[in-house]
Amino acid sequence: MIDLYYWTTPNGHKITMFLEETGLEYKIIPINISKGEQFSPEFLKIAPNNRIPAIVDHDPIDKGEPISIFESGAILQYLANKTGKFLSSDLRLRTETLQWLYWQMAGLGPMAGQNHHFSQYATEKIPYAIERYRNETNRLYGVLNKHLEDRVFIAGHYSIADMACYPWIVSHEKQGQNLADFPHLQRWYELIKARPATIRAYEIAREINPSPAVHDEESRKVLFGQTAKSLK
Numbered sequence: 001m002i003d004l005y006y007w008t009t010p011n012g013h014k015i016t017m018f019l020e021e022t023g024l025e026y027k028i029i030p031i032n033i034s035k036g037e038q039f040s041p042e043f044l045k046i047a048p049n050n051r052i053p054a055i056v057d058h059d060p061i062d063k064g065e066p067i068s069i070f071e072s073g074a075i076l077q078y079l080a081n082k083t084g085k086f087l088s089s090d091l092r093l094r095t096e097t098l099q100w101l102y103w104q105m106a107g108l109g110p111m112a113g114q115n116h117h118f119s120q121y122a123t124e125k126i127p128y129a130i131e132r133y134r135n136e137t138n139r140l141y142g143v144l145n146k147h148l149e150d151r152v153f154i155a156g157h158y159s160i161a162d163m164a165c166y167p168w169i170v171s172h173e174k175q176g177q178n179l180a181d182f183p184h185l186q187r188w189y190e191l192i193k194a195r196p197a198t199i200r201a202y203e204i205a206r207e208i209n210p211s212p213a214v215h216d217e218e219s220r221k222v223l224f225g226q227t228a229k230s231l232k
Contacts (some may be wrong), residue, residue, distance in 0.1 A: 001025050001026065001027060001058045001059065002019070002024060002027070002055050002056070002058070002059075003026070003027055003029055003055060003056040003058070004019065004028050004029065004053060004054075004055050005018070005029050005031050005043060005046060005047065005052055005053060005054040005055065005056075005140065006029065006030060006031065006052055006208070007030060007031050007032060007033050007053075007208075007209070008052050008054045008205040008208060009033070009069045010054065010109065010112075010167035010168050010170070010171075011051075011052065011053055011072040011109070011167070012052055012053045012072075012091075012205070013166075013170075013201055013205060014053070014072045014075075014163050014164055014167055014206055015053045015076070015079075015168040016028075016073055016168070016200075016205070017073060017163045017167070017198055017201045018076055018079055018080075018086065018160065018163055019079075019200050019201075019203075020097060020196075020200045021085070021086065021195075021197040022079070022083050022085055022086075022196075023102050024079070024083065026165040027127050028204070028208065030208050030209075031043060031052050031132040033052060033223060034223065035081075036048045036087075038051065038052060038069060039212070039226075043048065043174070045068075046068045046070065046117075047068075047070035048070070049070060049071070050222055050226075051071075051103055053070075054068065054069065054070040054075070055069050055075055055078075055079075056068045057078075057082070058097070060082075061081075061082055069175065071105075072105070072164070073101050073102065073104070073105040073164060075223070076160040076163060077098070077101070077160065079160075080160050084158045086158065086160045086163070087159060087160055088155070088157065088159070093155055093156060093157070093197050096154075096155040096156070096161075097154070097155040097159045097160060097161045098161075100147075100154045100155060100161035101160055101161045101163070101164050103143075104161070104165045104168065105164070106163040107167050108139055108140050108144070108165060109135075110163075111133055111136045111137050111140055111167055112133075112137050112140075112168045112175055114133040114137075114169070114191060115130075115133040115134055115137045115175045115176070116171065116174060116175065117173075118130045118133055119133075119134065119135075119174070119176065121223075121224070127173065133174065134176040134177075137176070137177060138176075138177060140168050141172075141177055141181075141182050141185060141200065142171075142182065143183050144165065144181035144182075145183070145184045145185040146184075148184040148185055148187070148188050149184045152188070152191070153188065155186075158192075162188075162192060166189065166193075166198070169185075169189050171211035181183035198220070222225060
């Protein structure tokens with residue numbers, strides 16, 4: 001059994017996509033980040049960065065004590081190693097998969113996230129910030145589109161790299177991006193969107209959070225007003 005500490009964000013969707021693909025037994029423990037549940041002492045023991053997702057694997061492959069993992073990329077890599085799925089043992093395919101996983105973690109996710117923040121959530125609309133992150137998101141879409149020109153999936157076969165990137169493309173309209181401008185990316189996106197496991201993962205999200213709330217002032221403070229003092 002795997003405990004999945006989850007909320008309905010792109011990083012959360014990565015893990016439900018993987019778990020639904022593999023059929024691993026898991027239990028979702030919702031962490032409502034708008035209510036500050038990610039700052040509970042119990043959750044911080046598992047995820048010291050106070051971010052979802054995180055997991056606790058009660059049946060690790062070494063048969064030792066339960067192991068906890070935070071950071072979505074690390075979780076995907078751990079689960080791929082545990083199951084032997086979606087991360088090739090071939091040196092070159094494995095390396096290709098991991099470099100694109102880290103590309104998402106270091107580039108696509110943070111830049112699209114800042115795009116969302118300044119265009120959707122910030123109460124003060126700062127044109128420079130909106131344009132800066134919209135343009136960088138556009139550049140990253142172009143990088144992925146070019147890479148997919150001669151392949152079906154990011155690393156040649158469906159992998160954790162695809163699962164990491166897909167949820168960050170779902171909100172392309174809110175990011176100010178037109179998928180029609182990126183035909184190879186659009187083809188890849190539609191292919192993953194139609195996978196049964198992807199459909200199930202997003203159905204789970206709607207069950208847990210059927211009406212994503214518009215952030216009020218209190219939730220804004222929780223989500224965007226934290227400092228080091230918040231962890232004490």
